[in-house]
Amino acid sequence: xxxxxxxxxxxxxxxxxxxxxxxxxxxxxxxxxxxxxxxxxxxxxxxxxxxxxxxxxxxxxxxxxxxxxxxxxxxxxxxxxxxxxxxxxxxxxxxxxxxxxxxxxxxxxxxxxxxxxxxxxxxxxxxxxxxxxxxxxxxxxxxxxxxxxxxxxxxxxxxxxxxxxxxxxxxxxxxxxxxxxxxxxxxxxxxxxxxxxxxxxxxxxxxxxxxxxxxxxxxxxxxxxxxxxxxxxxxxxxxxxxxxxxxxxxxxxxxxxxxxxxxxxxxxxxxxxxxxxxxxxxxxxxxxxxxxxxxxxxxxxxxxxxxxxxxxxxxxxxxxxxxxxxxx
Numbered sequence: 001x002x003x004x005x006x007x008x009x010x011x012x013x014x015x016x017x018x019x020x021x022x023x024x025x026x027x028x029x030x031x032x033x034x035x036x037x038x039x040x041x042x043x044x045x046x047x048x049x050x051x052x053x054x055x056x057x058x059x060x061x062x063x064x065x066x067x068x069x070x071x072x073x074x075x076x077x078x079x080x081x082x083x084x085x086x087x088x089x090x091x092x093x094x095x096x097x098x099x100x101x102x103x104x105x106x107x108x109x110x111x112x113x114x115x116x117x118x119x120x121x122x123x124x125x126x127x128x129x130x131x132x133x134x135x136x137x138x139x140x141x142x143x144x145x146x147x148x149x150x151x152x153x154x155x156x157x158x159x160x161x162x163x164x165x166x167x168x169x170x171x172x173x174x175x176x177x178x179x180x181x182x183x184x185x186x187x188x189x190x191x192x193x194x195x196x197x198x199x200x201x202x203x204x205x206x207x208x209x210x211x212x213x214x215x216x217x218x219x220x221x222x223x224x225x226x227x228x229x230x231x232x233x234x235x236x237x238x239x240x241x242x243x244x245x246x247x248x249x250x251x252x253x254x255x256x257x258x259x260x261x262x263x264x265x266x267x268x269x270x271x272x273x274x275x276x277x278x279x280x281x282x283x284x285x286x287x288x289x290x291x292x293x294x295x296x297x298x299x300x301x302x303x304x305x306x307x308x309x310x311x312x313x314x315x316x317x318x319x320x321x322x323x324x325x326x327x328x
Contacts, residue, residue, distance in 0.1 A: 012044040014108055015089030018097050019081035021050040024059050026099045031064050037103040048081040077207035086201045098187040100239035107233035111190035122195045122225030125184025126233040127171055136237055137168035139181040139229040142217055143258055148277035175231040186212030188235040199223050210257035248313055255317035279318035286311035
């Protein structure tokens with residue numbers, strides 16, 4: 001019998017939960033990456049398909065018969081899909097994994113080993129890397145008026161190593177040991193199942209974006225446990241390489257989620273003041289991008305125009321987020 005199958009037939013220590021929506025080929029790569037780098041400890045893989053129409057379900061059934069498959073009849077969104085997967089998980093640990101990821105080594109064993117020896121830790125996150133090896137945002141500080149002020153004054157840009165609060169941080173090569181952080185990026189995170197049983201997983205107020213930030217906030221302030229970034233646990237994140245690949249609905253959804261987080265914990269006035277600072281920063285970026293568009297060579301003007309429009313969307317939806325927005 002295949003070793004991977006034997007390990008999954010035993011009571012799992014880890015449940016790998018993957019929410020999927022119409023990205024069949026990425027899902028296939030992600031599952032294969034887990035299986036090819038599968039940990040020695042028993043584990044299971046749970047795929048929650050969020051009403052895909054691209055043949056994802058048939059692919060999983062045909063190519064990965066040991067994977068546990070949940071099928072949503074209608075699209076529920078990223079947060080609810082993950083919650084469904086977590087509800088049926090049998091492992092002591094949950095490893096929440098995006099479809100657009102590939103393992104580098106064995107981040108699952110790394111995460112379990114860390115949590116086994118750190119009872120204060122409730123969550124740990126991985127070092128996210130682009131396919132070219134460059135770093136992606138892997139952790140950060142919670143959105144706040146104080147943090148937004150540093151962004152609005154461009155202090156993190158001017159003094160990147162000063163230790164000011166950052167909404168999103170790019171880990172550098174000097175980070176070699178566990179670091180206690182505010183939140184970890186949700187593309188690849190490990191969570192104690194007992195913690196989820198106590199405080200829940202994702203608040204379904206957040207369809208996508210900021211759901212992991214909200215969860216980590218509750219880990220710290222409700223469960224009184226800590227969140228850690230593990231530099232040695234490495235994952236390639238294919239889809240998070242650049243803001244330039246964002247679309248209008250993604251920016252709208254992102255700022256809507258920021259507003260929901262700020263309003264939930266600090267109130268509407270606090271949210272407005274914080275978002276006003278975000279809008280100011282993006283407004284200045286928009287002006288710079290517009291000038292670059294005007295002076296760009298003809299062959300580059302379309303690309304520069306796109307960057308300008310994205311900055312405009314960031315200004316617009318910082319100021320006027322739509323709490324009802326639930327794009328996918």
